[in-house]
Amino acid sequence: MTNFKAALEILRNAEVNFVVVGAYAGVLHGSSQLTRDLDICYERTSQNIKRLVTALASCNPRLRGAPSSVPFLFDERTVSHGMNFTLETDFGDLDLLGELSGLGQFPDVARDAISIELFGQPCRVASLDAIIRSKRAAGRAKDLNALPELEALKEMTRKK
């Protein structure tokens, strides 16, 4: 199982620019759904990719579900040439998203992200509106299934 606190600490200590997205972001907003992985949208600048690769180097990142015979080198070149990665690490499952359906890349996601206190540290989390937009755009059954609660949550927490 993913150790969310440890994962976030590793990224924050390395000063990686990222926004928490996906189901875990929904949980932080108040969704009662469960998720096993941490999804982050990372900034795709060469400096940030370097920080990301350095941060995860000691966590043994590998392609989730791939046979060990599949070659995979997690380095700056791989991240620069790719976009989204579903990884398994020593602290658990981590999805690195350079781009999200319905939202775009880091600058778009960060624009209306909110800062919350999480495990005693500030953490940027996608807005509830953004999570809803991305799940609707992704359109997979599990995303669509999450929408009724997220939309109700938005209504429940709307400023009076």
Added chain:
Amino acid sequence: MSSVAGKLTAAEQKRLYELVLNPPLGSKVEAAKNYGVDLTLTLRSLTLTPTERSQEMESALLLMEEIQKAALRIDR
């Protein structure tokens, strides 16, 4: 209120409890209830801070993993 503001005030919790019990017709809350979402769980989550929400979810996942392991042992 914001969903990430942390703990609800007693007045907010009371208002939301009534909203969940008697959602307005055509509202998203009503749609979620009709879809089968247990919004009392969502409301309970709103009484926690984001850190507590994360910790509670991890505890639930750990419990599920333990149950799955136990079920596998029984199957053998």
